[in-house]
Amino acid sequence: MRILITGSTSGVGQGLCLSLSNSHTVIGLTRSNLDLSNTEKVSNFVMPTVDMLINCAGTDIGGKIEFTKHKANEIVTIINTNLIAPVLLSQKALQANSNCKIVNVTSTNNIKYYSNNLTYSLTKKALESFTNMLQVEYPKANILEIRLGLTKTNFNQNRFKGHEERFNDIYSNKHLTVEETVKQITDILFNNSVRFVEVAP
Numbered sequence: 001m002r003i004l005i006t007g008s009t010s011g012v013g014q015g016l017c018l019s020l021s022n023s024h025t026v027i028g029l030t031r032s033n034l035d036l037s038n039t040e041k042v043s044n045f046v047m048p049t050v051d052m053l054i055n056c057a058g059t060d061i062g063g064k065i066e067f068t069k070h071k072a073n074e075i076v077t078i079i080n081t082n083l084i085a086p087v088l089l090s091q092k093a094l095q096a097n098s099n100c101k102i103v104n105v106t107s108t109n110n111i112k113y114y115s116n117n118l119t120y121s122l123t124k125k126a127l128e129s130f131t132n133m134l135q136v137e138y139p140k141a142n143i144l145e146i147r148l149g150l151t152k153t154n155f156n157q158n159r160f161k162g163h164e165e166r167f168n169d170i171y172s173n174k175h176l177t178v179e180e181t182v183k184q185i186t187d188i189l190f191n192n193s194v195r196f197v198e199v200a201p
């Protein structure tokens, strides 16, 4: 299979790239290939024909903050990266191959909204809705939502850039390692009867 994975430089995306490359042709998309926060570049991106697209890249830059204090440019970056990019890349992947499997990574934040995480939560909830709508729109296509729980990656480091004290103790909470997360994902990734999976500690 030819599989394109966004967010392949770090965390879960990198782990998936390494694991899947053993038996598949994996195209890892990095920020230097395509900055997902740049909607113009994403719109103009020439999507290779692939059998599976994994929208794994994500950010909550400057997030976990009261909504009115979140910088406008960071809000735009989060929405573009976490929502607009997966929507446009999914469209391109399906245009190139109507049988392309689309995999979207959402968050256990979707279960219940806790305050001070509005923009990120909005994008993941919207990505969940987008995934459900794609399943209705293309019932024969294989569309999968992976709802991810706390996993030890660079995600929180990036979220709290410049405020190390805010992420230092987050992994005292129950969490998964990248290896555990990747194993749980790859166990079901090729089972097309699975349309939703929660991977959480």
Ligand SMILES: NC(=O)c1ccc[n+]([C@@H]2O[C@H](COP(=O)([O-])OP(=O)(O)OC[C@H]3O[C@@H](n4cnc5c(N)ncnc54)[C@H](OP(=O)(O)O)[C@@H]3O)[C@@H](O)[C@H]2O)c1
Pocket: 006, 007, 008, 009, 010, 011, 012, 013, 030, 031, 034, 035, 036, 037, 038, 055, 056, 057, 058, 059, 081, 105, 106, 107, 108, 148, 149, 150, 151, 152, 153, 154, 155, 156, 158
């Ligand atoms: N870790 C968790 O606890 C957790 C929980 C729930 C959901 N998730 C979701 O899981 C997915 C993977 O996150 P992770 O935990 O593996 O985080 P991570 O280690 O921070 O990896 C995020 C990846 O996204 C890429 N990315 C971010 N902004 C980008 C941009 N503008 N253009 C291109 N690439 C960009 C990063 O590239 P750079 O290396 O260039 O920054 C990196 O490769 C995300 O969708 C995240 O929302 C994570």
